[in-house]
Amino acid sequence: MESNVKVTLVSEDSDETTTLITPTTYLPVIFGGRAKRALPAFGVHIFGDDIGSDGPLALAIEAGISWVSGIWLSWRTIEPDNRDLVNNPQSGAWNTYDSLFSNIEASGLIPLVNVNVNPSWAASTDCGPIDIASLSEFAEFVWAAAERYDGDGDYDGDGLDDGPVMPYVKYWEFYNEPDFDPDNTIQLYDHGGCFGNNGAAYAEMLKAVYPVIKEANPEAQVVFGGIALDRCTPESRPPWYPQYWEGPFNCDFVTDVLGHLYARYGADPHFPYFDVMNFHNYNDFRDAWDGPDLPYNQDLIGKANYLRKNILAPYGLSEMPLICSEIGIPSAPADQWTERNEELQSIYVVQAFVQGMAAKLLANIWFTTTDFEHELGSEYGLLKRDLTPKLAYKAYQVLTAEMAGAIYDRQLTTAETGSANIEAHRFTIENGSTKIVLWTDTGERLGKKGVSSITRTMIFTSEHFPGNEWKGQLRVVDKLGNERIETGGSSISVDITQSPLYVEVAP
Secondary structure: OOEEEEEEOOOOOOOEEEEEEEEEEEEEEOOOOOEEEEEEOOOEEHHHHHHHOHHHHHHHHHHOOOEEEEEEEEHHOOOOOOOOOOHHHHHHOHHHHHHHHHHHHHHHOOEEEEOOOOOOOOOOOOOOOOOOOOHHHHHHHHHHHHHOEOOOOOOOOOOOOOOOOOOOOOOOOOOOOOOOOOOOOOOOOOOOOOOOOOHHHHHHHHHHHHHHHHHHHHHHHEEEEEEEOEOOOOOOOOEEEEEEEOEEEOOOOOHHHHHHHHHHHEEEOOOOOOEEEEEEEEHHEEEEEOOOOOOOOHHHHHHHHHHHHHHHHHHHOOOOOEEEEEEEEOOOOOOOOOOOHHHHHHHHHHHHHHHHHHHHOOEEEEEOOEOOOOOOOOOOEEOOOOOEEHHHHHHHHHHHHHHEEEEOOOOOOOHHOOOOOOEEEEEEEEOOOOEEEEEOOOOOOOOOOOOOOOEEEEEEEEEOOOOOOOEEEEEEEEEEOOOOEEEEEOEEEEOOOOOOOOEEEEE
8 A cells, every 4th residue: 555654854953844745655565464564674673661652662653664673572471380381372471462462463563573581490591591491391382472473363273263363473583692602701691692602502492493383383484583793702703803892792603503403403304493594783893794895795784795605605594584683873972982973873774774675684673762771871772762753763764765665776886986985775666766875985883983984976877777767857865854956967966975865866
């Protein structure tokens, strides 16, 4: 269906407003028998408590999201003691999740549900290996969840309705940042997962849950827990990885998991026991993953390519879908190494999501919707704590409006842009015309102190816009939705900065 998205932007320095009325097409997606809106794979992380409230969820929807993460399905909450969830599927404490998932479904969003928090009767930690109870107990819980949220009213798989039809959940992720190594000496708190020193245990967990999820819902997708793959422990730090970024994560974790599975079960048709790989990406660490030549394979694209080529490809998995379930940059606080502000954060919103489309991610999810209390004091939200929109929120609104129905074509070459410092990505939009999104790049993280932003001039001609009738005019829109028309003859020069522009032939 088509609708008009109204984006109202308020200047920080005056009372002046800019209003865009942009036709937005939601691509037809049937998801568990239900229609879902599916703009490009844009999402946000919303903490569970905020999903049930009008403010954060409503504002996220208004920004144009399609995916939502941050929903933690706690095993301990469902089974505080060992229960029979097969023969008595209603015995778990499901009510909170029934309501939570219903709110998401009513909003037309696709949830990425993270399964975690082991009960004390099953494991010695809530974030790591299930080492007290049998893995079959965890598999029973996972089966019950997948069966309950498979979109019908049958909770025990016997073909008979046991209760009301519940929301549909397709994507099941297991633990958050499971590559956290609890043996590290740098950081003590985990992030929802702590299998980093025991890839074999995570591998066996995947093998236990994969077939039961498919039994409950053949369409369901098992998603590897979002790995940090940054701040590596000294033992797992790749040779090129900066030593000053050493941290608590085992950067060999996925290889450990896949190596264990392949050695024991490589001939099993279910190998590798997950359907989607999942990682996190933060601009601070981009230097570790950047390709050697600007403007190619930079930041998110470089990390996604590394995962595909160096970690997944050796096991024949280079074509596996990828999700980035956390991406972001904070607006504060600044420190002695890096400037932080709303302007830089809003720049990265556009860069990150355009790069995600270039990397052909299944989903790309901004961390987070709202600012929150954090040990590092960083303000990652698109919204302030009082729900006041930041510049990043406005940039997100414009992004989803500008990229509605867009299909990625390719990155332009330096011969086409005229500079190795211009990163330009070309898209075909829903009316068949061409749109280019571009910015300048120094090759360093945004806000790095001692590194100045740069401006380059790009000369546009009809050759940049295949299929369009060149009329000597360009529509140029900045990240906050301010539009101008650039006029010329057979070519038009436009100054490009690190703040992204959307450029297309003007009608």
